[in-house]
Amino acid sequence: MTTKRQENALKTREKLKSTAEKLLKTNGFNALCVEDITKAAGVAKGTFYVYFKHKEDIVAEICRGYFKQIEEQIEQMKTHDISEKLAVYFDSFMRAVMLYGINICREWIRSSIDPKTAPDNTDMTKWQYDVEMLKNILTNAVKNNELKKDTPVELLTHMIISELYGMMTCWCMSDGEFEPTEWTKKFADMPLKAVLDKYLI
Amino acid sequence: MTTKRQENALKTREKLKSTAEKLLKTNGFNALCVEDITKAAGVAKGTFYVYFKHKEDIVAEICRGYFKQIEEQIEQMKTHDISEKLAVYFDSFMRAVMLYGINICREWIRSSIDPKTAPDNTDMTKWQYDVEMLKNILTNAVKNNELKKDTPVELLTHMIISELYGMMTCWCMSDGEFEPTEWTKKFADMPLKAVLDKYLI
Amino acid sequence: MTTKRQENALKTREKLKSTAEKLLKTNGFNALCVEDITKAAGVAKGTFYVYFKHKEDIVAEICRGYFKQIEEQIEQMKTHDISEKLAVYFDSFMRAVMLYGINICREWIRSSIDPKTAPDNTDMTKWQYDVEMLKNILTNAVKNNELKKDTPVELLTHMIISELYGMMTCWCMSDGEFEPTEWTKKFADMPLKAVLDKYLI
Amino acid sequence: MTTKRQENALKTREKLKSTAEKLLKTNGFNALCVEDITKAAGVAKGTFYVYFKHKEDIVAEICRGYFKQIEEQIEQMKTHDISEKLAVYFDSFMRAVMLYGINICREWIRSSIDPKTAPDNTDMTKWQYDVEMLKNILTNAVKNNELKKDTPVELLTHMIISELYGMMTCWCMSDGEFEPTEWTKKFADMPLKAVLDKYLI
DNA sequence: GATGAATGAGCATTCATTCAT
DNA sequence: AATGAATGAATGCTCATTCAT
Numbered sequence: 001m002t003t004k005r006q007e008n009a010l011k012t013r014e015k016l017k018s019t020a021e022k023l024l025k026t027n028g029f030n031a032l033c034v035e036d037i038t039k040a041a042g043v044a045k046g047t048f049y050v051y052f053k054h055k056e057d058i059v060a061e062i063c064r065g066y067f068k069q070i071e072e073q074i075e076q077m078k079t080h081d082i083s084e085k086l087a088v089y090f091d092s093f094m095r096a097v098m099l100y101g102i103n104i105c106r107e108w109i110r111s112s113i114d115p116k117t118a119p120d121n122t123d124m125t126k127w128q129y130d131v132e133m134l135k136n137i138l139t140n141a142v143k144n145n146e147l148k149k150d151t152p153v154e155l156l157t158h159m160i161i162s163e164l165y166g167m168m169t170c171w172c173m174s175d176g177e178f179e180p181t182e183w184t185k186k187f188a189d190m191p192l193k194a195v196l197d198k199y200l201i
Numbered sequence: 202m203t204t205k206r207q208e209n210a211l212k213t214r215e216k217l218k219s220t221a222e223k224l225l226k227t228n229g230f231n232a233l234c235v236e237d238i239t240k241a242a243g244v245a246k247g248t249f250y251v252y253f254k255h256k257e258d259i260v261a262e263i264c265r266g267y268f269k270q271i272e273e274q275i276e277q278m279k280t281h282d283i284s285e286k287l288a289v290y291f292d293s294f295m296r297a298v299m300l301y302g303i304n305i306c307r308e309w310i311r312s313s314i315d316p317k318t319a320p321d322n323t324d325m326t327k328w329q330y331d332v333e334m335l336k337n338i339l340t341n342a343v344k345n346n347e348l349k350k351d352t353p354v355e356l357l358t359h360m361i362i363s364e365l366y367g368m369m370t371c372w373c374m375s376d377g378e379f380e381p382t383e384w385t386k387k388f389a390d391m392p393l394k395a396v397l398d399k400y401l402i
Numbered sequence: 403m404t405t406k407r408q409e410n411a412l413k414t415r416e417k418l419k420s421t422a423e424k425l426l427k428t429n430g431f432n433a434l435c436v437e438d439i440t441k442a443a444g445v446a447k448g449t450f451y452v453y454f455k456h457k458e459d460i461v462a463e464i465c466r467g468y469f470k471q472i473e474e475q476i477e478q479m480k481t482h483d484i485s486e487k488l489a490v491y492f493d494s495f496m497r498a499v500m501l502y503g504i505n506i507c508r509e510w511i512r513s514s515i516d517p518k519t520a521p522d523n524t525d526m527t528k529w530q531y532d533v534e535m536l537k538n539i540l541t542n543a544v545k546n547n548e549l550k551k552d553t554p555v556e557l558l559t560h561m562i563i564s565e566l567y568g569m570m571t572c573w574c575m576s577d578g579e580f581e582p583t584e585w586t587k588k589f590a591d592m593p594l595k596a597v598l599d600k601y602l603i
Numbered sequence: 604m605t606t607k608r609q610e611n612a613l614k615t616r617e618k619l620k621s622t623a624e625k626l627l628k629t630n631g632f633n634a635l636c637v638e639d640i641t642k643a644a645g646v647a648k649g650t651f652y653v654y655f656k657h658k659e660d661i662v663a664e665i666c667r668g669y670f671k672q673i674e675e676q677i678e679q680m681k682t683h684d685i686s687e688k689l690a691v692y693f694d695s696f697m698r699a700v701m702l703y704g705i706n707i708c709r710e711w712i713r714s715s716i717d718p719k720t721a722p723d724n725t726d727m728t729k730w731q732y733d734v735e736m737l738k739n740i741l742t743n744a745v746k747n748n749e750l751k752k753d754t755p756v757e758l759l760t761h762m763i764i765s766e767l768y769g770m771m772t773c774w775c776m777s778d779g780e781f782e783p784t785e786w787t788k789k790f791a792d793m794p795l796k797a798v799l800d801k802y803l804i
Numbered sequence: 805g806a807t808g809a810a811t812g813a814g815c816a817t818t819c820a821t822t823c824a825t
Numbered sequence: 826a827a828t829g830a831a832t833g834a835a836t837g838c839t840c841a842t843t844c845a846t
Contacts, residue, residue, distance in 0.1 A: 005825070009830060030315065034816065044832045046819085055816065106314050112374045113307050114231065127374040158371065158379060165374070166367020170359065173313045173328040173366070178359060210805065235841065245807040247844085256841060411826065432717065436820065446828040448822085457820065508716050514776045515709050516633065529776040560773065560781060567776070568769020572761065575715045575730040575768075580761060608846070612809060637837060647811045649839085658837065811843080815836105822832080 013051045015041045021062045028103040029059065029110060053120075060123055063107055066100050067126050071133055082141040082200075089137065090164070093130075094180060097168050102176045105168055131161055151199040159195065214252045216242045222263045229304040230260065230311060257312075261324055264308055267301050268327050272334055283342040283401075290338065291365070294331075295381060298369050303377045306369055332362055352400040360396070415453045417443045423464045430505040431461065431512060458513075462525055465509055468502050469528050473535055484543040484602075491539065492566070495532075496582060499570050504578045507570055533563055553601040561597070616654045618644045624665045631706040632662065632713060656723075663726055666710055669703050670729050674736055685744040685803075692740065693767070696733075697783060700771050705779045708771055734764055754802040762798070 002010075019041040023032055034055050038045045052058045070092040077085055097105055112127035124132070135157045141147040167183050220242040224233055235256055239246045253259045271293040278286055298306055313328035325333070336358045342348040368384050421443040425434055436457055440447045454460045472494040479487055499507055514529035526534070537559045543549040569585050605613075622644040626635055637658050641648045655661045673695040680688055700708055715730035727735070738760045744750040774783055 003825090005828085005830070012830080028315070033814085045817090046832050046834090047830080049817070049819095050830065050832095109310065109314060109370065113310060113370070114229075125374065127371070162367035162371045162384075163364070164367070165370050166363035166365070169310065169314070169366050169370045170328070170363045173326065175316075183363075206805075213805085234839085247807050247809095247842095248805080250842070251805065251807095407826075414826080430717075435818085447820095448828050448830095449826080451821070452826065452828095511712065511716060511772065515712055515772070516631070517778075527776065529773070564769035564773045565766070566769070567772050568765035568767070571712065571716070571768050571772045572730070572765045575728065585765075606846090608807085608809075615809080636835085648837095649811055649813095650809080652838065652840095653809065653811095807844105807846080809843105809845095811841100813841105814839090817837105818835090820832100820834105822830105823828105824830095825828080 012041075012043060012047065016043070016048060016051060017058060017062060020058050024059065024062060024107065025101050025103050029107045032059070056121065059107060060111070060121070063104065063111070063126060064123070064129075066096055066104065067108075067129060070096065074133070074137065082137070082146040083196075085137055085141075086160075086196075089134065093164050094167075094183070097171060098180055102172055105172050109165075109169055109172060127161070127165070130164075131157055134160060145201055148199045148201055156196070156199075213242075213244060213248065217244070217249060217252060218259060218263060221259050225260065225263060225308065226302055226304050230308045233260070255322075257322065260308060261312065261322070264305065264312070264327060265324070265330075267297055267305065268309075268330060271297060275334070275338065283338070283347040284397075286338055286342075287361075287397075290335065294365050295368075295384070298372065299381055303373055306373050310366075310370055310373060328362070328366070331365075332358055335361060346402055349400045349402055357397070357400075414443075414445060414449065418445070418450060418453060419460060419464060422460050426461065426464060426509065427503055427505050431509045434461070461509060462513070465506065465513070465528060466525070466531075468498055468506065469510075469531060472498060476535070476539065484539070484548040485598075487539055487543075488562075488598075491536065495566050496569075496585070499573060500582055504574055507574050511567075511571055511574060529563070529567070532566075533559055536562055547603055550601045550603055558598070558601075615644075615646060615650065619646070619651060619654060620661060620665060623661050627662065627665060627710065628704050628706050632710045635662070659724065662710060663714070663724070666707060666714070666729060667726070669699055669707065670711070670732060673699060677736070677740065685740070685747075685749040686799075688740055688744075689763075689799075692737065696767050697770075700774060701783055705775055708775050712768075712772055712775060730764070730768070733767075734760060737763060748804055751802045751804055759799070759802075 016037060020032065020037045023036060023040065032055075034048050035045060037058070038048050048055075048058075052061075070089065073092055074085060074089060077088060080088075108126045112125040115121075115125050135153060138147065138151065138153045138156055142149065142151055142153065167180070171178065171180055217238060221233065221238045224237060224241065233256075235249050236246060238259070239249050249256075249259075253262075271290065274293055275286060275290060278289060281289075309327045313326040316322070316326050336354060339348065339352065339354045339357055343350060343352055343354065368381070372379065372381055418439060422434065422439045425438060425442065434457075436450050437447060439460070440450050450457075450460075454463075472491065475494055476487060476491060479490060482490075510528045514527040517527050537555060540549065540553065540555045540558055544551060544553055544555065569582070573580065573582055619640060623635065623640045626639060626643065635658075637651050638648060640661070641651050651658075651661075655664075673692065676695055677688060677692060680691060683691075711729045715728040718724075718728050738756060741750065741754065741756045741759055745752060745754055745756065770783070774781065
């Protein structure tokens with residue numbers, strides 16, 4: 001059971017996170033500073049450090065929250081086949097990109113490219129995380145006889161991830177100006193399909 | 202005619218650029234600071250600002266030097282057909298990625314993602330530049346009747362660029378650990394070819 | 403009679419003290435913080451302030467514990483003469499230095515040098531305490547006709563204390579590297595003896 | 604030749620040092636902060652770091668200035684014998700203590716006790732410095748046949764230094780209240796003399 | 805053109821202490 | 826007595842940039 005105090009503490013923590021998230025979405029990572037977060041959250045500067053050891057930690061947690069959701073979604077699809085799973089994965093990835101907006105995407109890329117930000121950070125970058133997740137999906141498909149034993153899981157993983165990250169990166173680079181729905185079509189008759197077909201059983 | 206003084210000035214400028222480039226390649230953008238550049242170049246701090254208005258400018262110029270080389274190469278291929286041009290483009294892009302190394306790539310991505318670094322910067326980002334260049338190649342191919350009039354130049358451009366940037370981004374994210382030559386093979390029987398075929402005359 | 407509650411409270415207090423002492427010995431004063439103490443003692447941060455008004459207080463109490471022991475020893479020597487008492491005093495002082503280790507010594511010196519640390523501190527520093535104690539011993543020796551009436555108690559006190567603190571300070575400064583037993587010999591045929599002899603009856 | 608600019612720069616440096624010295628003497632080390640120094644010196648905060656890499660550095664330099672003076676004095680006494688040299692050394696040491704005042708002394712002790720203050724500091728502490736200097740004086744006396752070959756230089760050094768530091772430390776502890784001239788007398792018929800006599804030739 | 809002294813805004817982090825529960 | 830959430834003052838240091846010489 002949680003006491004009133006614990007509840008309040010949790011509320012403070014969430015308030016900090018949601019405030020930081022809002023600021024991150026609005027102004028981007030570069031403009032994010034602890035003082036702004038706490039001021040906007042209506043708490044003292046020190047309170048931030050009650051809940052987060054480093055400034056980077058809250059950003060990491062915000063971003064992780066986003067891309068972990070995809071995993072849960074995929075995990076609930078135990079009965080579906082590999083094509084469906086990949087379709088959902090692509091869809092979820094794209095939705096995340098659109099939903100969370102350009103500044104969050106930038107932070108995903110930034111922190112994946114230049115991972116050594118927080119001193120004692122041992123967390124995976126989004127990229128590492130995505131690679132692992134996709135590799136799991138494909139490996140399981142091999143185990144479940146949905147894909148041939150000689151499927152080049154590693155290579156396929158990188159192809160797909162590269163496809164998605166290419167899209168995401170370019171979307172950020174265009175400052176969100178092109179319509180990512182165009183890309184949905186592209187994904188529909190995904191060139192990858194041709195490649196994947198070879199390994200489908 | 203250039204006076205001795207102008208010559209020396211040019212030398213100083215080049216010395217600054219080559220020094221900064223070395224530091225950029227070695228330590229990455231985050232670790233680059235004006236003091237280090239000038240100290241290593243053997244000039245005073247103030248001298249830097251004789252030649253570059255902002256720290257970003259020298260970085261931009263260094264990087265631009267790199268990706269402009271591709272354009273020259275393509276321009277010299279006037280007689281070749283569109284397929285050859287694209288092949289050369291892909292090849293050049295990849296070579297640049299490998300040659301200039303991970304820290305330069307990171308800076309290409311970083312500055313393309315977050316373009317508003319220098320206050321009065323009006324330069325194109327590498328990404329904008331690449332998009333323009335590729336669009337030109339394709340547009341010219343349409344004009345020259347190598348591609349059908351209804352070729353979706355814009356879309357094709359983004360598909361290709363996204364492909365290349367996906368590769369480059371993921372290469373940086375993996376900290377240069379995977380073998381980009383694997384990707385050459387992928388590019389060889391490039392899925393795009395299938396798409397492009399539809400519009401070839 | 404003490405209730406169970408009072409007993410527990412006392413236990414908590416002692417736990418805090420012994421934990422702080424351990425940390426002080428290991429890491430020194432600079433690294434000592436309330437959070438570490440309470441965490442290591444298994445109580446909440448606030449509990450510390452139930453028993454100690456200031457962080458300095460617990461340190462003072464720990465250190466005082468050490469040097470009060472010497473007094474008790476001396477007091478139990480009522481029948482012994484002044485030479486024996488001083489010999490024991492020297493011996494006890496040195497043993498304390500060795501036993502409690504370099505970090506405790508540093509804190510003795512630090513707090514004696516810079517006494518105004520705790521806001522409302524009225525306690526004596528170790529130095530003041532040692533001076534008083536030694537002065538008492540000598541004054542009593544005068545009263546008991548062990549020393550002449552014209553003995554310069556004040557001066558002798560300072561000479562002896564200075565001798566001991568010189569040794570202790572240098573021991574800390576050498577980072578405990580020289581062998582304090584060398585000093586025992588020095589104290590044996592203590593130059594002071596020559597001085598003291600003049601006033602012995 | 605020094606230009607006007609270099610002169611001004613030197614002046615700024617000296618201004619910073621003298622200001623810091625004044626603050627150090629008045630308020631002690633604990634109260635010393637960069638902001639106060641620069642404000643009082645009438646320069647910008649950043650200017651401090653043009654001349655000193657760390658806050659500690661300026662303090663170290665101030666203090667070093669003080670105790671290096673003694674060395675120069677001793678070095679100019681090449682023709683004098685060992686007794687005179689030691690007498691001058693004692694005298695100089697004491698004068699320094701009195702002249703530079705209690706807060707400087709505290710800093711000498713503080714930094715000698717707890718040397719790891721500045722990150723990249725490789726300088727000797729005052730204590731180490733004093734030990735070396737005295738050891739040299741004695742070693743040279745042995746070489747010059749002023750002291751017997753079997754003189755325990757190391758031990759004598761520590762005895763003398765301990766004597767001096769004992770005095771200095773106690774003076775700080777008494778908050779400068781006792782009269783150090785009393786100590787001059789003590790040094791005059793210095794107990795050490797008795798010890799030293801054994802080794803004089 | 806070259807210098808290098810001076811600037812000063814900008815920012816994360818620590819930690820003793822309080823106090824409502 | 827015990828808790829632990831909240832506080833907020835305090836501070837060293839970086840570095841791009843300017844400008845008088």
